[in-house]
Amino acid sequence: MIQDIIKGQIATALYSLYQITIAPENVVIEKTSDDYSGDFTFVVFPYLKASRKSPAATAQELGAFLNDNCSEIDSYEVVTGFLNMSIKQEYWLNFLSSSYSISNYGFAEPNSKEAVLVEYSSPNTNKPLHLGHIRNNLLGYSVAEILKATGHKVITCNLVNDRGIHICKSMYAWMQFGNGETPESSGLKGDHLVGKYYVLFDQKYKSEIKELCLNGMTEEDAGKKASSILAAQELLVKWEANDPETVGVWKMMNEWVYRGFDVTYKKLGVNFNHYYYESNTYLLGKEIVQEGLDAGIFYKKDDNSVWIDLSEEGLDQKLVLRGDGTSVYITQDLGTAELKFADFNCNRSIYVVGNEQEYHFKVLQQIAIKLGKSYAPGIFHLSYGMVELPHGKMKSREGTVVDADDLISEMELTAEETTKALGKMDGESEENLKKLYHTIGMGALKYYLLKVDPKKKMMFNPEESIDFQGNTGPFIQYTHARIKSVLRNAGSNEFRFEPNEVSLSKVEKEILVKLYHFPLVIAEAGREMSPGVICNYVFELAKNYSQFYHDHQILKEVNLNQKNMRLQICELSAAVIRSSFSLLGIEVPEKM
RNA sequence: GGUCUCUUAGCUCAGCUGGAUAGAGCAACGGUUUUCUAAACCGUAGGUCGAAGGUUCGAGUCCUUCAGGGACUACCA
Structure with missing residues (x-):
């Protein structure tokens, strides 16, 4: 890349002018600020001691040296300690011509790098998915796609949390009050039906606690003595003892939930290479606990619990490990960690899990290190911030959640209303329109959630609808649709031009430089595991393109060289927008 | 109590390993369509980067202290 060439030349210049030895990769250059002319800037302040000259004089000397020795540099300008270099227009044009027809431009050779496992979603099977899960799912899917684009072999998996006391709660409520209600008989989506009983359990449980408290019991004791919680615990014991009736209900209700989840996953466009079920893996960790005991890393307390x-x-x-020998969260996670590395022979295992579990993953990794597990360094918690509502956190039991299915429907509806109001798609088939509404609605939702840095918590206000204008998914989708419209009208897709016969406007050059940087952006997004990097990039590209589209004629340009150059810009811009959005799991329409 | 984390325009957010006069979008106000899709484009206004010190040629960015949010610190997951 051009940056590497310049860095190499700067290293040479620093040595021959001032006898400074520096490796080319350690030379830092940056993009020239928009307020100055130039493409790249080298800051000379750190080298003044060696040059023994003023900032401006040093920059001037370096600039002259580079101008003489680097054929890609067209001109340079010195502003105090800043050396601004301009690259020859020809360089950008050659890049355009040689890249515009490459459909997967910017992506690394598939499976050219080590295998990585990405676990995400990992839902509990006692309630439907909400907005927080959506963030998790989109993030996991996107990070997996980004890592693939950087050349990694990626395996995605979903660790389903299908057992435990929380599951027994909804089971108990259904057995008590359900009267045999099923998704078919109620018309409710399976996950929503089960969630209904989870909420019901909580209401019942709370009223029991209240009553016990009125009879003089402390709240803490009441929480342990309420009859429904005792019943749920009994159910858990029965489940662990493989009681046929309990297991039967468990299987049936989980099946309802899975069918419900599948519908939501499909709408979200996410999928997994592999499923792990906690009911299958929860016993594995116990072997590791024994291993740790044998090695003297763990110790037993008098009550037989292991620490x-x-x-x-x-x-x-x-x-x-609990005193009664049953496993806790960390027990089964130790087992699953080992299983994952054994199953897929990967060096890195990424867990897309909320930041509330940071402590847990620190513990997990530390234990793996102490046990001398070779995979320990590969455990990586991709910790993302919670989605908060204006009133605070979402709580399933208290009903203060933004339901995933509802939100998706709302987004599709808004897309439909907006599209109809604009009237551009009149006459399109109902089937195409339906698909388009989904594409646009999900584009808005996904972009909205992914543009925020994963590490940071984010605010969602249900009162304010998600925008379709400005820095949004639909704006970028719209930009793509406009480009495709131009390309359709262009007829051919062979656009040859003579580099010497065209001129580049400011915005055209900006687009070229931006397109040129796409591979670096993917690399950064992969390094940071941040889809937000892609969002920022593709928004700026779309914005540049929109300005270009507004300011310049393309098909009506009379200079054929100029016209074809612009069509190449169109072609590559559309490809990069499409590719960027594919990394976010967002589709782009041909028309909208 | 301890550990971690956050605070940038009215609102939601960018700001890459320290670099030039801190940027977007929304909301507000004004303008642009006989011309390739106006979900667009252009402009105006909006800031003591939570506060105070420090490190240095240079700090929104690094260090310390403080204030205010949040998370975790369970024989829950």
């Missing part, structure tokens, strides 16, 4: 002391690592003493 590890991580206070030297800045963490506390942590329980790894």
Whole structure:
């Protein structure tokens, strides 16, 4: 890349002018600020001691050297300690001509890098998905796609949390009050039906606690003695003992939930290469606990519970196995971690899990290190921030959630209303329109959620609808549709031009430079595991293109060279928008 | 109490390993369509980057302290 050429030349210049030895890759150059002319800037302040000259004089000397020795540099300009270099127009034009017809421009050779496992979604099977899960799913899907684009072999998996006390709660409520209600008999989507009983359980449980408290019991005791929680716990014991009736209900209700999830996953456009079920893996960790005991890393307390002391690592003493021998979260996660690396022979295992579990993953990794597991360094918690509502966190049991299915429907509806109001798609078939509404609605939703840095918490206000204008998915989709319209009208897709016969306007050059940087943007997004990097990039590209489209004629341009150059810009811009959005899991329409 | 984290325009957010006069979108106000899709384009206004110190040629960015949010610190997951 041109940056590497310049860095190499600067390293040479620094050595021959001032005897400074520096490796080319350690030379830092940056994009020239918009307020100055030039493409790249080298800041000379750090080298003044060696040059023993003023900032301007140093920059001037370096600029002259580079201008003489680097054929790609067209001119340079010095502003105090800043050396601004302009690259020859020909360089950008050659890049355009040689790249515009490459459909997967910017993507690395598939499977050219080590295998990576990405776990995401990982839902509980006692309630439907909500907005927080949507963020998780979109993030996991997108990060997997980004890593693929950087050349990694990627395996996605979903660890389904299908057992435990929370599952028994909805089971118990259904057995008590359900009267045999099914998704078919109620017309409810399976996950929503089960969620209804989860909420019902909580209401019942709370009213029991209230009553016990009125009879003089403390709230803490009441929480342990309420009859419904005792019943749920009994159900859990029965489940672990493989009681046929309990297991039967469990299987049936989980099946309802899975069918419901499948519908939502399909609408979200996410999928998994592999499913793990906690009911299958929860026993595995116990072997590792034994291993740790044998190695003297874990220790037993008098009540038979097993612990590890991580206070030297800045963490506390942590329980790894209950006194009654049943496993806790960390127990099964130790087992699953081992299983994952064994199943897929990968070096890295990424967990897309909320930041509320940071402590848990620190513990997990520390234990793996202490056990001497070779895979320990490969455990990576991709910790993302919670989605908050104006009133605070979402709570399933309290009903303060934004339901995933509802939100998706709302987005499709808004897309439909907006499209109809604009009237551009009149006469299109009902089937195409339906698909378009989905594409646009999901484009708005996905872009909205993915543009925020994953590490940061984000605010969602249900009162304010998600925008379709400005820095949004639909704007970028619209930009793509306009480009495709131009390309359809262009007829051919062979656009040859003579580099010497065209001129580049400011915005045309900006687009070219931006397109040129696409591979670097993918690399950065992969390094940071941040789809937001792609969002920022593709928005700027779309904005540049829109300005270009507004300011310049394309098909009506009389200079054939100029026209074809612009058509190449169209072609590559459309491809990069499409590719960028594919990394976000968003489709782009041909018309809208 | 301890650990971690956040605070940038009225609102939602960018700001790459420290670099030039801190940027978008929305909302507000004004303008642009006989011409390739106006879900667009152009302009105006809006800021003590939570506060105070420090590090240095240079700090929104790094360090310390403080204020205010949030998360975690369960024989829950």
